[in-house]
Amino acid sequence: MRKLFTLLILSLICATSSGQVIISLLLGDKLNTGKVEFGLDGGLTLSNLHGLNPSSHKSSLNLGFYFDIKTKNPSWLFHTGVLVKSTMGAEDIPVYSLNNPDLDNAFAGGSVIRKVGYFQVPFMMKYKWKNNLFVEAGPMFSLMSKATDEFVASVKKKDDLTYKVNIKDNYHPLDAGVMAGIGYRMMRGNGMNLSLLYYYGIVDIVVDDTSPNQYNRAVYFNLGIPIGVGKKKAEVKE
Secondary structure, X not given: OXXXXXXXXXXXXXXXXXXXXXXXXXXXXXXXXXXXXXXXXXXEEXXXXXXXXXXXXXXXXXXXXXXXXXXXXXXXXEEEEEEEEEEEEEXXXXXXXXXXXXXXXXXXXXXEEEEEEEEEEEEEEXXXXXXXXXXXXXXEEEEEEEEEEEEEEOOOOOOOEEEEEEOHHHEOOEEEEEEEEEEEEXXXXXXXXXXXXXXXXXXXXXXXXXXXXXXXXXXXXXXXXXXXXXXXXXXXXX
């Protein structure tokens, strides 16, 4: 357990997500025990900013690692970890003035893609059946790493003109909400985890109280890959 919480803390303060994933791979065998399963977690995120109108969903990739911790009841597990790369936001947002006539003219008729990057830590209880199906639910807390508006317009081809604006100061650094989903463990319960999850943010993430409230919403299509589990089971048999 001490290694688990140490790694969680290190993950939140590391400078890059690539370094965190490398650390996870190197420590995979040592972190897997009879009571704890460690693995990599990642997939596709479809997110939107509820309350920001007009806008549409934005797709992105997420990547991180997870821990499944056994309880006294074999059907129940405590699931946690860190998504070290997870981007929320929305697309097809109307352009706004950049206080620069040349830029305003260049992007007239274009749109804005809003990207809000987070480190996300779920704390969920997982219930699994003997047929390897499972459900899980619980709170998730997020720490913002960056936020940008990307202005896009088409000149000679689609979206070939772009301009980025740092909007980190417009959003609160912390977010919180509820995550719930269903999944299936492959290879008779010894393989990868396929999961479909929904995140419902409950915190208004906009700093400006005079503007409409905005809440993170997202659907995750994730694949969990256990690291070192087979080796650990072989050691137990010996």
